[in-house]
Amino acid sequence: MDYYKRKLIVEGIAFWTFRSLSFIVIGILFSILGFIIYKGSSVISWEFITEMPKDGMTKGGIYPAIIGTLCLIGGSIIFAFPIGVMSAIYSNEYTKHGYFRSFIQLMTSNLAGIPSIVFGLFGMALFVNQLGFGDSILAGSLTLGLLVLPIVIRTTEEALKAVDDNFRQASFALGATKLQTIHRVTLPIALPNILTGLILSIGRVSGETAPILFTVAAYFLPKLPTSIFDQVMALPYHLYVISTSGTNINDSRAMAYGTALVLILIVLILNLTASIVRRYLSKKNNIN
Amino acid sequence: MTEIYPHKIESKDVNLYYENFHALKGISMSVEKNTVCALIGPSGCGKSTFLRLFNRMNDLIDGVKIEGKCLIDGKNIYSKEVKIDELRKRVGMVFQKPNPFPKSIFENVAYGLRVNGISHKTLIEERVERSLKQAALWEEVKDKLKKSAMQLSGGQQQRLCIARALAIEPSVVLMDEPASALDPISTSKIEELIYELKSQYTIIIVTHNMQQAGRVSDSTAFFYMGELIEYDLTKKLFTNPSDTRTQDYITGRFG
Numbered sequence A: 001m002d003y004y005k006r007k008l009i010v011e012g013i014a015f016w017t018f019r020s021l022s023f024i025v026i027g028i029l030f031s032i033l034g035f036i037i038y039k040g041s042s043v044i045s046w047e048f049i050t051e052m053p054k055d056g057m058t059k060g061g062i063y064p065a066i067i068g069t070l071c072l073i074g075g076s077i078i079f080a081f082p083i084g085v086m087s088a089i090y091s092n093e094y095t096k097h098g099y100f101r102s103f104i105q106l107m108t109s110n111l112a113g114i115p116s117i118v119f120g121l122f123g124m125a126l127f128v129n130q131l132g133f134g135d136s137i138l139a140g141s142l143t144l145g146l147l148v149l150p151i152v153i154r155t156t157e158e159a160l161k162a163v164d165d166n167f168r169q170a171s172f173a174l175g176a177t178k179l180q181t182i183h184r185v186t187l188p189i190a191l192p193n194i195l196t197g198l199i200l201s202i203g204r205v206s207g208e209t210a211p212i213l214f215t216v217a218a219y220f221l222p223k224l225p226t227s228i229f230d231q232v233m234a235l236p237y238h239l240y241v242i243s244t245s246g247t248n249i250n251d252s253r254a255m256a257y258g259t260a261l262v263l264i265l266i267v268l269i270l271n272l273t274a275s276i277v278r279r280y281l282s283k284k285n286n287i288n
Numbered sequence B: 001m002t003e004i005y006p007h008k009i010e011s012k013d014v015n016l017y018y019e020n021f022h023a024l025k026g027i028s029m030s031v032e033k034n035t036v037c038a039l040i041g042p043s044g045c046g047k048s049t050f051l052r053l054f055n056r057m058n059d060l061i062d063g064v065k066i067e068g069k070c071l072i073d074g075k076n077i078y079s080k081e082v083k084i085d086e087l088r089k090r091v092g093m094v095f096q097k098p099n100p101f102p103k104s105i106f107e108n109v110a111y112g113l114r115v116n117g118i119s120h121k122t123l124i125e126e127r128v129e130r131s132l133k134q135a136a137l138w139e140e141v142k143d144k145l146k147k148s149a150m151q152l153s154g155g156q157q158q159r160l161c162i163a164r165a166l167a168i169e170p171s172v173v174l175m176d177e178p179a180s181a182l183d184p185i186s187t188s189k190i191e192e193l194i195y196e197l198k199s200q201y202t203i204i205i206v207t208h209n210m211q212q213a214g215r216v217s218d219s220t221a222f223f224y225m226g227e228l229i230e231y232d233l234t235k236k237l238f239t240n241p242s243d244t245r246t247q248d249y250i251t252g253r254f255g
């Protein structure tokens, strides 16, 4: 076979391999989504998302778990986002390239690799017992916050690194200080990419069960929290409970799919919102 | 009128090292007030490094060591009393690649004022307008000051960067190959502009373009491998250089 023909065939095989694999991935994603929608949509109703669970969690709604999960998302982000962004600013804008910066980055990656159940244990020991917060939104949010801190730090660092150094130089050359440069130039340019970290964090926080198991999640608590020292139900834990240890697993099966669907929808809606903000900001920057 | 200080800008036996690399070797030269000084020489000879001495941008680079004195208006800008942001307010800089901020045209020019504590609205507006006029950009942008600076053409962006540098009223302007990324028409606009600005500012411009140096500058310094080979009035240096290396460079025999 001549060289030219062989080249064409190899190109073709490569193209179709890449293409079919990516279609398979998309296909898998859609089947998961489709399966949950198919099983869960019949359960979802106004009552389902606005009422307390009833009859051993086989009837009624999941309202307190929705509120609980939203509280935990909000709480952990309020905690993790500023701290993560600020430490990323420190390591990227203030430290010199070298051992110390590599050390920080190594520690961050290590932190990201710790299994979430370990965070749960740590959170219980520190926040619940040592600091005396008890099983509470506060303890759970702090634990989840720790869990996503490495994600926030890493994505923020990447976002800051992607800011063209020419902008910083221009700012310094106009007599701006370091802080003014960060505040007025670097951060606004990096913000859209920093939001990626927020999106990832939201997804992670809303789905985790292990970190909230010993720190906040209630098995069954048909009322809404009134302070950050209250326990709450949370969607992923509720899902776990009604599909494994509920009073009547068969009866609550449909409820489980409904809960899963609500969880997915919450994450989707929050991500979509963040993406829209992100898009708006990059348009404002007009460089991406 | 007698000048208190003999020179506007002066470097005295300056050596600069990047770690162990000796990038500037004993440079002594001076630039007179309200003149344009061109720095020429093959790439890598130290022109940008020398230019960045005067607003202390080299300080931002890790591992830089500087010896000798740099004087502006007779004062050593590397002495301990000098505040770097104060210095940079007096010494503006225009970079090789146009680098307006991803902000509006107005905010780009106002930036230097805001970071230097000026917040008076009408004062800022006046300064923005005046700087844009000085940079010969006002007519083109006066109706779209709120638009993003990123939408301007390369040549307009560079003039915006010049306006941005002028807004804080420096007395010295440093330009590092300000036209090298631009088309011929934008380049000649920038050159005309430099000629205009000379009456109010002292300008040092790096250029790799000999014709440009000849057109815009009063004095020219030829650098080669970190050394100042020859420094003279532009007319003299281009017509009758004293050093054979200068001769070789300007006739295009190397570089």
Ligand SMILES: Nc1ncnc2c1ncn2[C@@H]1O[C@H](COP(=O)(O)OP(=O)(O)O)[C@@H](O)[C@H]1O
Residues within 6 Å of the ligand: B018, B021, B023, B041, B042, B043, B044, B045, B046, B047, B048, B049, B050, B061
């Ligand atoms: N940040 C830096 N670190 C190390 N070496 C540098 C740095 N910047 C410039 N140099 C070196 O110093 C010399 C002079 O560079 P530069 O002043 O940029 O030259 P020019 O502007 O004349 O092309 C070159 O050999 C260059 O490699």
Ligand SMILES: [Mg+2]
Residues within 6 Å of the ligand: B047, B048, B049, B176, B206
């Ligand atoms: Mg250069």
